[in-house]
Amino acid sequence: IQTNGNVKVLDKKRDLEIISESIFFDRNQNFIMSNFKTEIQDKNKNRYFIDKFLYQINKDVLKVENLIFEDPQKNIFKTSLAYLNTKTNRIFGKNVNIDLNDQNFANENQPRLKGNSIVNDDKYLELTKGVFTTCKKRNGCPPWQISSEKIQHDKEKKIINYKNAVLRIYDFPIMYFPKFYHPDPT
DSSP states (O other), X not given: OEEEEEEEEEETTTTEEEEEEEEEEETTTTEEEESSOEEEEOTTOXXXXXXXXXXXXXXXXXXXXXXXXXXXXXXXXXXXXXXXXXXXXXXXXXXXXXXXXXXXXOTXXXXXXXXXXXXXXXXXXXXXXXXXXXXXXXXXXXXXXEEEEEEEEXXXXXXXXXXXEXXXXXXXXXXXXXXXXXXXXX
16 A cells, blocks of 8 residues: 555554654555655654655664654654664664753753763663763863763663763763763753
8 A cells, every 4th residue: 555645544453643644655665665765753742853764663663764762851863874763662772872851951051972882771772882071062072071881871760871981071082981971961
């Protein structure tokens, strides 16, 4: 089934709302896809803006390209390729940039994370080969950053843990921490 023109799909089983200009539904293979800009909202009020997607309904998997994900706390995740498990609300992605909500920071701060890969769900966020800074965005390296082999955010305990972290000032390594943690911005 091919539908065009302001299409809305409701997946009541997974409590998803999908809105796009054009959607193709293959009843035999049980998938939905679109090559057009699409907005998806889930039961937790997470909003996903994507360029194209393939939703394998039986496997509970959404494969998306050029994802912009906004959670209810107004944190914005951007990644070129991601898989979303519609049953667990877990996201797997690569080449991710996260702009954190800056309401708890002074005006000149722009807290953000960047990493090679991400695993995110309601309780945890994990980045590999990640970088964290609160410095204002500018050309060149930020004045300070913490780079780490692995960054884990425990959302329930509100703690950010680092494995093999290096504090850098203007891209110059200052201090190494095998393990390091601090409270999250909230």
